[in-house]
Amino acid sequence: MLVEATGITKRYGTTVALRDAGLVVRAGVTHALVGRNGAGKSTLVSILTGLQAPDEGTVRFSGRNAPPLHDRNAWRRNVACVYQKSTIIPSLTVAENLFLNRQPGRVIRWGELRRNAAELLATWEVDVDVTRPAGELAVEQRQLVEIARALSYDARFIILDEPTAQLDGPAINRLFDRMRGLQERGITFLFISHHLEEIYRVCDEVTVFRDARHIVTGPVASMPSSELVAAMTGDATALIERASRPPLPAGTPAVLDVRDLRTSDGPPVSFRVAAGEVVGLAGGGGSGKREIAETVVGLRRPQGGTVTVDGTVLKPGSVPASLAAGVGLVPQDRHAEGFVADLSIAENLTMTVPRRLGRFGLISRRRRDRLASGLIEELAVKTPGPDLAVSALSGGNQQKVVMGRALANDPKLLVLIQPTAGVDVRSKETLLGVVDQVRSGGTGVLVASDELDDLRTCDRVLVLFQGRQVAEFGSEWSDHDLVAAMEGLGRDEQGRRIDDE
Template identity: 60%
Template sequence: MTDATGASTAPAVEAVHTSKRFGATTALHDVSLAIAPGSTHALVGRNGAGKSTLVSLLTGLQGPDSGAVAFDGRPAPPVSDRAAWRSRVACVFQRSTIIPDLSVAENLFLNRQGDLVRWGALRRRAARLLEEYAVDVDPAARAGDLGVEQRQLVEIARALSQGARFIILDEPTARLDATAIDRLFGRLRALSATGVTMLFISHHLQEVYAVCDTVTVLRDARHVLTAPVADVDHDALVAAMTGEAVGLTAVEPRPPVAAGTPVALRLSGLTLRDSYTSIDVDVRAGEIVGVTGSGSSGKVALAETVGGLRRATAGTVTVAGRPVPPGSVPAALAAGIGLVPQDRHREGLVPLLSVAENATLPIAASFGPLGYVSPGRRTATARAFIDRYDIRTSGPSAPVSSLSGGNAQKVVLARALSASPSVLVLINPTAGVDVRSKESLLGAVRTAAGDGTAVLMVSDELDDLRHCDRVLVMFHGRVVAALPAGWSDTEVVAAVEGVSQ
């Protein structure tokens, strides 16, 4: 297809009536998508809507059962021709594909460095490539020492160097702070201006409005909507994703925690070298305290210290007045601390185990004497958790690796609450999950607090923090603001960025 000047008018990438089944499950049903050259096109939908399956078709990881994929009006190459696919499309995943023990230069030209590697020449080629795309990274640096933002930019540069002019960005901001997100969006706009086409996948709808031209919504494996972003307001977009009207930012106020309520969690002079200094925080039973800040604020390290993943260099953590031995997850569990870690894949789940085994790990000893675990008792408990936390799964025996991101996170939360902890610590609990899963997760957190659990919730999401009784803002390792319920977005953002109001 060409216009009057002879220029191609074909979409940069197109999926035409594509369907995909896995056994009895329809993962994608008759979905079509056309992305204009040089545009940034959003793909949104709840977990399980079909986004990942569509991405697998657009990247050639799988072929459709019916329908077709095309690039610039020409049929996609065979699935077996990986080199041809790499020259057309690249995907920057939420979980980095950079190999940490190799240098930046080696990652950029992995499997393309030739039989005889001339290291000086390789680093010079890498330096030119990084300069071309304004990536300020040392080519000789160990990739594992890079920050999340730098790794993403290296992946984008690697993709473009292979000739790909279509890039899929899958939850690219999930682990970035506000400043890094702004920088990333600036780079995406610059790439778009040079003709690079992007498919942007995010659960954060405000990002869709900030950086995308067009949005496509999938729901229950089907195409629901494609429209210019400017023509779809927030409520309409959420309604398209969920099939019903919802108000995500409307949060029912919690009754205030009485001043005389016992302190469940106390942090006294807590310090971790190069992360945070002299943190003093009390969390009362039944109180939800939010903690936010930039990526360098120390907020995640603080939560990981309370959960036993890190050892403080000074100060104490006490639960119900009793000191918790530092740097030990078992000691934290024994003290009554439940933890939802930042990385559910690496720290929150055992992928080879079932939903039931993962959800009940802390209480497995209660299912039988002398180390024997009664399968029936474990299954019954797991079924109760599945119902309570609305975990969408085929059953307790299903492998946890088969779950969508939102449902996997619900399993992590179920496990953290399985032993009825007196303190619950959560780190970015709704990152990378769909809008309905967010509501389920935050509803479960509110229920736990209503039952008397003290909650310390670290989050970058304002919608998470709206559920808190107060929010602490960290900046460069210190608490710089304590905001009671009813704060404005401007107050939080200004404190996070270190801006006085």
């Protein structure tokens, strides 16, 4: 056994990220780790790479206990991780990235450094000019450079975290060919992916995590896709039950009309959201759901197509135009995009509606606090008052503030991107309950998420796979069928259905 993690428990405050979980990886195989968001995969990776220690449990490499956390070189000799977000420094050359912080001696001999870099890449058959700035490399090339850098530490266990999320079909095929070649040379991979069809293409064994626990491990060949999806979703009842809603009246006007929208080099996407309708965009990493949602609200400029909100064609890539048209947004990353941590709750809730707070550029504190207090009460934000800094709130209450800011302008269209990521159960109930409230008032809602609870409130769910719409579900769908469609099971790299033999 090359890697053994046993009895791993990790807590963050009251949140249990892993509970008595384990993973065993045999030398020379490609082992898949799968599970829904929040299953504990990322936490386990951070423990396997020595970025943090478990509260309970042990990690062993080739039968020996893992090194102390401070001995980074020892960890690099045992394991390396190629993350979805590249760790390559764009402004440095390929050679400089390969030997960063480990050049021999106090004086850098640049010729020798470049020769060593070229020899390293040649050893692992990576055809990249070592003198090029890393920022000029394609995503596929950056990944190969990172793999070569990891191998240069003599690590023979490499974790690939969503490696195909930003690759097209041919690049994915080349990556898989490279993985098979390295596996023949004794390299062991832990492969993490939301696309289950990739698991069946490249992996030997698979482990499923669900709700911070290890569920099952077994050979990929003997685990049908239906069994794998069932292990990921479980039999637990839905947090948000689907309410039986009557269909919208015929002729209900569209509050959002997306026509031939191109967010990348993929195919165009078209869809409508009627007033009072909730439409979901579902898919795993690299599906394009987030890019479409961010384009609708003006955070991204499309390569083509139009976005029309309540009859107004929006200026491409313009957040002010979206706000003026009546669009509210709950972004995916609340810390980076959702709020200003040092400002008060009241300031965050009302920052997009200054005209409602006063005249001639002056803001009435009384009006601001009145509007903020109403939103605080509506969303059940736990706070002693509106003047508290948002940074002092829990994650769930911070997300409620982000939702409140989106509602402050009485939006005609509400766009939610992973709206309940990283929040507690009670906060999730509140946030998703808001969706039912606003739809009853005629607001259209677009939900971009791969969380099943987020999608249960939708009237329709459009499933995307590698930038293409591959399925559409009404309000009556099963967890199994939706997850299978999201993971691309039964489809080729272009998203086309593969008929069962």
